[in-house]
Amino acid sequence: MKKIIPLMLVITLTLPLLIGCGAPTREDATTSQDIEDSAKEGEGGNGEKIKLSLWSFTDELSHAIKEFQKRHPNVEIQLTVIPNEDYPTKIRSVLQSGKGAPDIFTGELQQVKEWVEASYWKDLAKEPYNAGDYLKDMVQYVADIGIDSKGRIKALSWQTTPGAYIYRRSVAKEYLGTDDPEEIGKMMSNMDDFIDLGRTLRDKSNGKIKLVSGVDDCVWIPHSLKENAWVEDGKFVIDEKIVEHFKNMKLFREENLDAKTNQWGPPWFELMNNGEVFGFLLPTWGLHYVLKRNAPDTSGDWGLTSPPAPYFWGGTWLGIYSRSKHKDVAWEFIKMVTSDEEYLQKLINDTGEFVSNKKIIDKVKDDFSDDFLDGQNHYAFFAEEIEKIDASKVTKYDQQINIMMQSIIEEYVDGKIDLNKALNRLKQNVKAAYPELVVD
Amino acid sequence: MKTKKYSFYKEKYGYYFILPYFIVFSIFILYPLVYTFYLSMTRYDGFSEITWVGFQNYGRLIKDQFFWKSFVNTWRIWIVNIIPQIGIALLLASWFSDVRYRIKGSGFFRAVFYLPNLVTAASVALLFNVLLDWQHGAINQLMISMGILKEPIHWLGESTLMPLIVSFIQWWLWFGHTLILIMAGILGIDPSYYEAAVVDGANRWQIFIRITLPLLKPIMLYVIVTSLIGGMQIFDIPFVLTDGKGAPASSLLTMVVYLYNQGFQYNNFGYGAAIAYALFLVILLCTVVLIRFYHKGDKEYE
Numbered sequence: 001m002k003k004i005i006p007l008m009l010v011i012t013l014t015l016p017l018l019i020g021c022g023a024p025t026r027e028d029a030t031t032s033q034d035i036e037d038s039a040k041e042g043e044g045g046n047g048e049k050i051k052l053s054l055w056s057f058t059d060e061l062s063h064a065i066k067e068f069q070k071r072h073p074n075v076e077i078q079l080t081v082i083p084n085e086d087y088p089t090k091i092r093s094v095l096q097s098g099k100g101a102p103d104i105f106t107g108e109l110q111q112v113k114e115w116v117e118a119s120y121w122k123d124l125a126k127e128p129y130n131a132g133d134y135l136k137d138m139v140q141y142v143a144d145i146g147i148d149s150k151g152r153i154k155a156l157s158w159q160t161t162p163g164a165y166i167y168r169r170s171v172a173k174e175y176l177g178t179d180d181p182e183e184i185g186k187m188m189s190n191m192d193d194f195i196d197l198g199r200t201l202r203d204k205s206n207g208k209i210k211l212v213s214g215v216d217d218c219v220w221i222p223h224s225l226k227e228n229a230w231v232e233d234g235k236f237v238i239d240e241k242i243v244e245h246f247k248n249m250k251l252f253r254e255e256n257l258d259a260k261t262n263q264w265g266p267p268w269f270e271l272m273n274n275g276e277v278f279g280f281l282l283p284t285w286g287l288h289y290v291l292k293r294n295a296p297d298t299s300g301d302w303g304l305t306s307p308p309a310p311y312f313w314g315g316t317w318l319g320i321y322s323r324s325k326h327k328d329v330a331w332e333f334i335k336m337v338t339s340d341e342e343y344l345q346k347l348i349n350d351t352g353e354f355v356s357n358k359k360i361i362d363k364v365k366d367d368f369s370d371d372f373l374d375g376q377n378h379y380a381f382f383a384e385e386i387e388k389i390d391a392s393k394v395t396k397y398d399q400q401i402n403i404m405m406q407s408i409i410e411e412y413v414d415g416k417i418d419l420n421k422a423l424n425r426l427k428q429n430v431k432a433a434y435p436e437l438v439v440d
Numbered sequence: 441m442k443t444k445k446y447s448f449y450k451e452k453y454g455y456y457f458i459l460p461y462f463i464v465f466s467i468f469i470l471y472p473l474v475y476t477f478y479l480s481m482t483r484y485d486g487f488s489e490i491t492w493v494g495f496q497n498y499g500r501l502i503k504d505q506f507f508w509k510s511f512v513n514t515w516r517i518w519i520v521n522i523i524p525q526i527g528i529a530l531l532l533a534s535w536f537s538d539v540r541y542r543i544k545g546s547g548f549f550r551a552v553f554y555l556p557n558l559v560t561a562a563s564v565a566l567l568f569n570v571l572l573d574w575q576h577g578a579i580n581q582l583m584i585s586m587g588i589l590k591e592p593i594h595w596l597g598e599s600t601l602m603p604l605i606v607s608f609i610q611w612w613l614w615f616g617h618t619l620i621l622i623m624a625g626i627l628g629i630d631p632s633y634y635e636a637a638v639v640d641g642a643n644r645w646q647i648f649i650r651i652t653l654p655l656l657k658p659i660m661l662y663v664i665v666t667s668l669i670g671g672m673q674i675f676d677i678p679f680v681l682t683d684g685k686g687a688p689a690s691s692l693l694t695m696v697v698y699l700y701n702q703g704f705q706y707n708n709f710g711y712g713a714a715i716a717y718a719l720f721l722v723i724l725l726c727t728v729v730l731i732r733f734y735h736k737g738d739k740e741y742e
Contacts, residue, residue, distance in 0.1 A: 089704050092486040118487045260575050260594075267576040400705055407687035414597050416689070425689075432506045433706040 050329055052077045056106040057087040060316060063347060064158075064337045071336070075329055084108075095120045095321075103324040104333065112145055112155055112317045114396035121154040121319035122327060129331050131156065134339045141391035142356040146317050155319035158338045158347070159284070160356045162385040163220060163311040164304045166287060167279030169374060172303065175204045181376060185305035191221070191248060194308040198257035201278055210259040210277045213268055215249040215413055216406050217258070217281050220311035229393040230401050235438040236430050238423060242405075246412060246419060253413035269294045283313040284354040284382060292372055299372045304381055310388035354382050397434060404429045480713035487707075497714035507715065509690055510698040511722075513603060517678075517694065518671030520607035521614075526663065528611075529618040534648055536619075537626040550623070553616035561613065565680035568609060572596055596682060599691035606677055606692060618663055625659030626652060661734045665727055672723050675700065695719050 054061065054077055065077045080102065082090050088111055094101045107115050115121060124131035131153040135143040139160045146155035165188065169179040176184070188194040198211030212218060222245035228237040252258045259277050261267040271277045272295040282290060291302065318337070320330045336343050344360045347353050352370065355361060361383050368379035405426055412422040431439040480497055484490045501507050532553070536546040543549075556564070571578050572595040580592035595601060629652065637647045678692035685701055686693025695715065703712025 089486075096486070114487070120487075261573075265573065266570060267573055270576065403683060403685060407683050407685060410597055410687070411599075411689055414594060416597070416599070428505070432504060433702070433708075435500065435708075435711075 050075045050326055052104065052326055052329055052333070053080065053102040054078065054104045054106075054318075054333075055080045055082060055087075055091060055102040056316070056318075057082055057084045057108060058106075058316065061106070061318075061337070063350065064333070064343070067343055067346065068333050068336055072329075072332070077333065087111075098323065101321050101323070103321055103326055103330045104318055105321060106316050106318040107155060109145065109315045109317075109394065110396060110399040113394055113398075115319075116146060116148040116152075116154040120322055122322045122324070123152040123154065124156070124320070124331070124334075125151070125153040128328075134335065137339065137357050137359050139356045139358060139361075139386050141312070141386070141389045142315070145315075145391055145394070146319070155317035156334055156338045157315055157317040157356055158344065158353075159315060160354050160382070160386050161283045161285060161312050161315045162354070162382050162389055163281060163283040163307055163313050164287070164378070164381065164385065165279050165307040166282055166291060166302055166304050166373075168275055168277075168298075169301050169303050171201075171209055171275060171278050175201055175209065179303055181303050181305040181381070184303065188305070188308045191244075191308050195248070195251065195255075195257070198252070198278075199255065202256060207256060208276060211257045211279075212252070213259045213271050213277050213280060214261045214263065215252055215258055215409055216263050218245070218249065218252075219402060219406060220281065220313055221245065221307070221309050223393065223398075224309050224311045224388075224390065226393065229395050231395045231397050231437060234436070236427065236434075238426065243419070243423070246409060246422060249409050250413050250419075273298060281307055281311075283311075285314065287370075287372070287378070288352050300374045302373050304373055304376055304378045306381075306385060310385060312389050312391065354379070397430075397437075400433060401426075401430060404433075476713045476716055479710055480717050482710045484709040485707040486709055493710065497711050498718075500711065501714050501718055506690065506693065506698060507695075507718070510686070510693045510695045513686075513691065514672055514674065514694040517603050517607050517610065517674060518668065520604060521610040522664070522667055522671065525611050525615045525618055525667070526622075526660070529615050529622050532619050533622040533626055534652065537623055538644075550616070550620060553619055555616065556613050557617050559613075561676040562680050564609060564613060565677040568605070569596070569681055572605070597688045599689035602682070602688060602691050606674075606681065609677055610671070610674070614667070618667075621659055621663055622656065625656045629655045657734060661730065665730055668726055668730070669723055672719060672726075695722075 052075060054065070056079065059079070059081050062079055065079055068077060069075060087108075091105055101120075122129075134156070135153065138156070142157050142160055146157065147153050165184075167184060172179040172184055176187070178184070187197045194211070201209045201211060222239070222241045226239035226241040228239045230236065253260075259271055261271060272280065272291060275298075280286070280291070287304070292299075318334055320327050320334065324330055339357055341357075341360060344355050344357055345364070348355060348360070348364055361379070365377070365379045365383045368377045369375045370378055408417075408422050408426050408429075411417050411425075412419065417425065427439050430437065479490075481492060481494055482490045483493050483496075532549075535541055536543055536550065572580075574580065574592055574594045574596065577592075577595070579595070580589065583589040584592065595605065633651050633655075634647060637651055642650070673696050674694050675696040678686060678694050678697050679700070682688065682692055684697075685705075686697050696719070699712050699715040699719065702708045702715060
């Protein structure tokens, strides 16, 4: 007996520790509706429920999950949302270990470029998926990104993310005499015109109105103009257009054309409300999730027109984990999300999302209007804009190199370093980060 | 002495009691330590196969100008922070604990000075980011309205200022903590030393230099060593304050920021592990040197 008491003590002392170690990982944001599920389970009674897990970095898909569960009461999809910064690390570790990996997982544009080449996403080109049939209706660049270098289809997306220049109608009327999107678009058909427009606004408003919020607002402009990707055949290349972008941004700062803020900071959101900036370079989702949310009082005072160079920004792709046990159900889900007409129509009505299915785009684009944009039909506008997008120059290095470039541009436009030094610094940074690349 | 049989059991249960520590230690410290060392000998991007490369990563580390820059930055931020931190803490502690001053509400001040330490470093960094904003930051607007500045200063873009600002934030966060430790040390000193000194006619300065400081040695060692370990690992403030890569001009690139970027942003896990080991060695060496240095002094006293 005497021996047992200390032993029990040891066990009780150790237990909380062990429990602490095995604490469950965060699995928040479950969208399954318990009441609905249990009700259906009762009436269906067709055995076990199929449980699918889905990992993503946004909750965009919760809309689709609700719909899918309504259609398939015997399926329960559990959505785990992991914040953007931690997402790649977290997903990488579960895929590596193979334990607790989700059946479906999403990837953001630049991650997708890397992940399609790995073997974690199932090839959907073959039987029984034949994803190729569905790709035919998909906007070309969206389809291309999910295909790996050997032509295997790894990931699909329901959305397209072309960019626009979204401007204040009242400012346009006051200083430019018109707020017609066509007319404004003509005033910024290329970068030189864009700069001239900035000068006009500055002069007419005595320096009050700025063309853009900051030099990082223009970050996507050079990428659609450039002829070389950041990395070509294992070699780091600084394209002429990138150099030109450096010079243009310097000119923006010197001529007082930008409001000197950075994206995503409180001052940036403030500018959306106070009307000191003519417009913002934002894509489809920027209109719905950034402008509408942060400047609700300015509704109706915005117009949307083509930017000085066509661009696109972001996007979510989804694919099936190659060792998932429920690939058939997962495929049903992806099929619904990316190509089911009824569902996509509902998505558009509910959220104003710009989809990737060309048939649907053609169907809705003619009679669409948005009160936030003073009734402008931005669907028709974006439908035209997607034709100009070229995603062939996206590499897996882009995200990091763009961040490096941005901070170097900030130094350069501040006059801390000259152009040569700026470009050299970019090269040094890239070389330190990616030793496998040839940098000269 | 008890019987032999009983003492045998006592030993055995002793092992059970220390077992949890060893289990936790080996899972959370020993295993990562060994695994990190293994990783530092490999090339691994988190996706493809792990390839063994031997000491290649360490070779790269020695030639990597960014690593050395991060090394210098980390030290600069720490030294600029620790010297005023200990200085101010010593000064305040000697005031607060000096019976002749009888400062009213010293408990209140101690609490106030300690308060910043309760705020998460990341939110402090975010707060300073907003305060220092170029166009709309409170600091610039205040200075312009008071007529000190004509044009707003782009604080976050000044590579010479930013490390100083980080040091300042670190100082502000930690001097209250140091103050409390040092005060505890001072209060632990036998008052009879001070009484004897006063009787002998020593002035305040002499008492401080000859009695307080030498007797504070163990506490000072503790403060410096823990601050060194924390200071070498500084990450959250430089990371949140700018773009996460140590901008402007890599002036906030500390060793751990570099480690994080190499490992989790550029997917060079092997190289990141090598940086971690370099950091480990730096901290180990400095700590050993510091402790040696202090103990040498002890012997002279004896």
